[in-house]
Amino acid sequence: MKAVLNTFACIVLFLHSSFCVTSVPSKDYFDEELLLKPLPSGHIYAYFQFTTVWDVEFEVTSFHHCHLFPRALGEIVGHYNVQELHISLTGGLWRHETWGYPVHDAAPGAELWAWFKESTTSIDKTWKELAGALSGLLCASLNFIDSSNSLSPEFTFRPTGIVSSPAANSSYLRYATLPREIVCTENLTPWKKLLPCDAKKGLSTLLNAGHIHNTNYHSLGLHLRPVCRDVGCSQMSVELRQTVSLVYDMVILGNGNQDWSIKKLFGIGLSGACPLATMSNIYIDTTLNETGAHFQLSPTPPAIITSTRGGYESKFAVYDVKALDIDGMFNIAAFYSSSRVYGVNLPPVLYTNRYIIGYGQERGGIVTKLHNGHWKALDVVYLENIPWFMPLYLHTLKILANGQEIKPLILMDMTLTGQTINSYAYDGMLKELRKHFKPVRPHKNPAEMLLQHDKATHKFEDSGSHHKIWVDGVNPSTLQPQSSTFRSPLVSSRQGCYMQHKVSD
Known part of the structure; x- marks a missing residue:
């Protein structure tokens, strides 16, 4: 019995020694x-x-x-x-x-x-x-x-x-x-x-x-x-x-x-x-x-x-x-010190409003308004994931800024998983948008985008077909001078960064 205990003690000691040798201090x-x-x-x-x-x-x-x-x-x-x-x-x-x-x-x-x-x-x-x-x-x-x-x-x-x-x-x-x-x-x-x-x-x-x-x-x-x-x-x-x-x-x-x-x-x-x-x-x-x-x-x-x-x-x-x-x-x-006294609401640099237009069960449209709260023009990248049940009419795309209509320079169609999804190369369009989106003062004339679409019919056996339609939000973003890939505290002092916000329908 003593020999067995000695053998067991040696095994435990060996395992402990192996763990200590192979382990490395974590930084x-x-x-x-x-x-x-x-x-x-x-x-x-x-x-x-x-x-x-x-x-x-x-x-x-x-x-x-x-x-x-x-x-x-x-x-x-x-x-x-x-x-x-x-x-x-x-x-x-x-x-x-x-x-x-x-x-x-x-x-x-x-x-x-x-x-x-x-x-x-x-x-x-x-x-x-x-x-x-x-x-x-x-x-x-x-x-x-x-x-x-x-x-x-x-x-x-x-x-x-x-x-x-x-x-x-x-x-x-x-x-x-x-x-x-x-x-x-x-x-x-x-x-x-x-x-x-x-x-x-x-x-x-x-x-x-x-x-x-x-x-x-x-x-x-x-x-x-x-x-x-x-x-x-x-x-x-x-x-x-x-x-x-x-x-x-x-x-x-x-x-x-x-x-x-x-x-x-x-x-x-x-x-x-x-x-x-x-x-x-x-x-x-x-x-x-x-x-x-x-x-x-x-x-x-x-x-x-x-x-x-x-x-x-x-x-x-x-x-x-x-x-x-x-x-x-x-x-x-x-x-x-006082009750129900709220502070001054300073508008953000860029924010977006979206709403739907049209009536009936066949056709509709989406209007997106981009508000520039900055004192100068901003380059804005606009991303939207269009679901399959909203077939778009690309020729209905209208962009208005300061009362003027802007025509996109480049239009592309992307084919994904057998379905044709209308997509826009916003690079050329935003170059034109930059020329016109120069507000005299904040929130005076937001840039407005209008796009019409059809309403596809859901099959009754589709998952969630009896629920209301859910559409992905949009991703407008703009670039400011500085950003950082280094570790920094929660409240660091920097002049600017890449800004992006999500907007739901």
């Missing part, structure tokens, strides 16, 4: 941040950002042994040769004209787009398999994504991470949306399990399903990209950002009282930071204190920082959760 970092921003309309915008940066090469073998990075996602990314991945699950509609821009914009429903590595052989097959794997990971209906509802946009999307060549090949890009996707608790639970602390500690404990899905707008995001490890970009790191965007209506939540707090918004206080987090900060946007109703924060913020982005200066109160001496539950409250 990974995890940050958690929360931004609370009172909007001019009286709503409260809450934005969570959980960032995991892993100093490792973007290879398949790198995801076999993970520390802070979620292995379930890493195996999928490595197996399907993904270079960059973006997922969003959104309920509600973001009101750009009233609320401005969110930190991360997202289309209503489910949105998925990915860049594949150049070594990928069959992009369409890999794309469908990737969507199926992510469907199981997030308990979403992404398995309905295939080549029939996917695009390879040439102008709208560019890699947000580092690339091997300056000119990105759009043939390695796939983009798709599911506007009918309903976001609920079964998506939030697997999303939280990808966090290093799950929902047991840190800012993620505030993500209570009962206080998320009763908001005017809620969006879950998952963004993976390769970033530079140093200024010279001699080595690569993997960055994963998990985001949550929420908009609370204080008229309903506060029973007419403008005062708000963490406990009132999320139903619970904060017990402390995630022990695995390098940084755990809470930012309160106090910019509206200068133009709108003044509010006082309790407790007093330890620090105030200033951020310049897109030419606008913002002020933030900063709470370092790791440095706080929390006994029990920590709460931040905002008390207003």
Whole structure:
């Protein structure tokens, strides 16, 4: 018996020694941040950002042994040769004209787009398999994504991470949306399990399903990209950002009282930071204190920082959760000196309105208005995924700007999966649009696009044929001088960036 125990002890010692020899210290970092921003309309915008940066090469073998990075996602990314991945699950509609821009914009429903590595052989097959794997990971209906509802946009999307060549090949890009996707608790639970602390500690404990899905707008995001490890970009790191965007209506939540707090918004206080987090900060946007109703924060913020982005200066109160001496539950409250006094609503640089025209069950039309809130003309790229049940009449395309009709210079037809889909090469058209879209003052004369279509008949055996028609939103975007592929805090000081927002029908 003693010999058996000695043999067992040797085996255990051998296994322990082997694990210690083969294991390599992980150079990974995890940050958690929360931004609370009172909007001019009286709503409260809450934005969570959980960032995991892993100093490792973007290879398949790198995801076999993970520390802070979620292995379930890493195996999928490595197996399907993904270079960059973006997922969003959104309920509600973001009101750009009233609320401005969110930190991360997202289309209503489910949105998925990915860049594949150049070594990928069959992009369409890999794309469908990737969507199926992510469907199981997030308990979403992404398995309905295939080549029939996917695009390879040439102008709208560019890699947000580092690339091997300056000119990105759009043939390695796939983009798709599911506007009918309903976001609920079964998506939030697997999303939280990808966090290093799950929902047991840190800012993620505030993500209570009962206080998320009763908001005017809620969006879950998952963004993976390769970033530079140093200024010279001699080595690569993997960055994963998990985001949550929420908009609370204080008229309903506060029973007419403008005062708000963490406990009132999320139903619970904060017990402390995630022990695995390098940084755990809470930012309160106090910019509206200068133009709108003044509010006082309790407790007093330890620090105030200033951020310049897109030419606008913002002020933030900063709470370092790791440095706080929390006994029990920590709460931040905002008390207003006057009730129901809203700030000045500054229009965003670019926003879009869409509506349908026509009557009957045979024909209709879509009108899109592009509003330029900037002081000079903007180059705008317009992307729209037309479903099969909306056959277009390309000769009915009309573009009006400042009362003048603009004729597109290039028209193309693309054939996809046996169906002819009308598409536009907007490059030549936008060159003309730039000449005319020069507003004297903001919002005076928006550019208007009109396109007529037929209404195809659904077969009764088709899935969801008894529901109303759901059409993908549009993607207007414009380019400003600067952008960055380096890791940066939530409130960095930059003059401008690439702007894109999604508009639903």
